[in-house]
């Protein structure tokens with residue numbers, strides 16, 4: 220299997236940085252103009268890649284903060300088409316790779332092949348679909364492969380080593396290692412147990428590994444250096460903007476790494 | 478043919494064994510398990526435990542004993558003589574799931590899953606609930622088995638079904654009013670899923686209907702099949718022949734799957750009745766299989782027909798009955814819609830109140846608002862059939878819980894006065 224562009228990018232960045240940062244936004248929350256400014260701030264502050272979440276009415280894997288953002292965005296009228304247009308804009312204005320994150324129904328309803336083509340034509344480089352296990356995703360996998368996009372799959376502390384190997388075979392780009400049980404936005408304890416888990420993830424897959432769920436400050440990111448390739452910051456940046464305003468975002472992101 | 482009437486050992490009826498129709502993960506194009514990776518091993522464990530139990534005769538014995546000693550099984554099949562006279566058509570029989578402990582068919586599923594929880598060694602159960610019937614049944618099961626229990630219920634439903642919330646809390650359950658989304662059943666399911674992805678080691682999710690990821694549709698239908706197995710035997714005894722048609726209301730589809738299971742292999746027409754709300758033309762309903770407003774999608778762990786917009790966002794639904802007010806439907810029934818094995822109809826809120834009124838007056842039966850949907854369609858069709866034919870209506874639950882909604886529908890002045898007086902009493 221050839222490396223996807225995402226994998227190549229990560230490997231190159233890792234020559235310059237000890238750990239990469241991936242952040243997350245919910246498209247259209249609180250509105251598209253603000254979404255754009257958030258992306259701009261994040262890129263300026265040195266983020267290496269970003270997840271753009273297309274809001275869905277039933278986001279079962281998300282905790283209260285992201286759930287709320289999904290709902291508010293939908294209430295203000297956000298459509299999938301708006302998110303695709305937004306993706307076009309940010310992929311042309313900014314250099315870093317962007318991935319979509321959403322739930323499977325959004326792809327399924329559009330038609331998986333149509334959706335993947337739309338993604339490719341908008342310059343997106345991959346997708347994370349938390350309710351699509353590889354067993355149900357053969358069409359998605361072949362469409363993504365055809366376009367050279369990265370279908371990012373998930374490891375969890377409940378995933379057996381054997382299953383990690385199975386998933387590793389199908390994954391492209393990198394693997395998203397979930398730090399703990401539960402939904403997004405709750406605390407994670409950055410402990411020896413997490414380190415052992417990450418070692419196991421590393422052993423199961425050759426692709427770069429990213430750790431997400433509960434990463435919220437510099438000490439968390441420091442803990443991950445040498446153990447994971449990418450630290451994923453999701454909920455915390457939404458909280459920072461909600462509580463301290465957009466101007467606090469740049470310093471927050473920049474302050475996550477030395 | 479399964480569960481033959483000649484089989485003397487089959488007094489109680491055995492679970493549906495034939496019927497590739499009800500073996501997951503897929504039912505035609507519908508079903509599957511679209512779950513976050515974190516739940517993979519939990520679902521595997523559940524599948525394994527369920528299949529072990531299904532193949533263990535001692536398990537079914539234990540289930541039967543529990544259901545007869547604790548929940549009034551077998552429930553009667555009642556011949557509705559005065560309704561039959563009224564409609565001057567087919568003989569109307571009513572399967573009395575309202576006589577289950579806690580007042581609905583929900584007990585069949587919940588007690589079965591409770592036994593599985595014991596086998597898995599888990600100590601806590603969670604559930605979603607719409608009407609509150611499944612919540613009460615789950616809280617009751619938890620009290621009986623000594624499990625901790627949390628029930629998720631949409632805020633809107635908490636308001637319309639307060640008596641059930643009261644009892645759940647008395648039974649020791651924590652009731653969480655879900656304030657997300659449309660604040661009804663689907664949102665309660667999402668919240669229960671979020672709890673489950675956090676606490677799966679100690680916790681089993683007692684899904685209340687034949688929906689959700691594999692193995693739930695198959696497992697819930699398996700426990701509910703007891704309804705159809707009994708009903709088939711009873712109608713043969715009382716009427717001497719199979720019924721022409723069987724009617725059941727369809728929320729998620731569990732009571733319908735339950736009673737239909739007895740007749741899959743027979744020349745019996747099966748009719749599922751969905752919530753027509755204010756009428757199909759208003760768009761304010763919960764008719765997934767009887768309207769053209771739904772389309773195939775994937776949400777809440779499974780693939781089926783959903784009431785959703787063209788981009789896959791779920792729509793708001795409406796029904797006078799909280800238990801039918803849901804965007805999705807059992808993937809098994811979606812498949813039966815496609816194969817034509819089950820016919821789907823819708824009953825409006827208004828028709829439901831009329832049918833309820835009639836069955837109270839003529840038979841002294843108070844069906845739940847959910848169940849009354851099945852009565853509506855049966856009443857429409859009974860006059861078309863000759864007097865030598867029989868039909869069965871599944872009375873999935875009793876209507877006591879609906880007293881507030883029904884009193885409002887009747888605009889009963891004395892009731893209103895009573896509530897106002899009671900409220901004033903509390904104010905003092």
Ligand SMILES: Cc1ncc(COP(=O)(O)O)c(C=O)c1O
Nearest residue numbers: 610728729730731732800847874
């Ligand atoms: C009495 C009663 N009947 C029917 C239903 C609908 O569920 P299902 O379609 O799974 O039987 C409910 C759900 O709450 C109920 O309480």
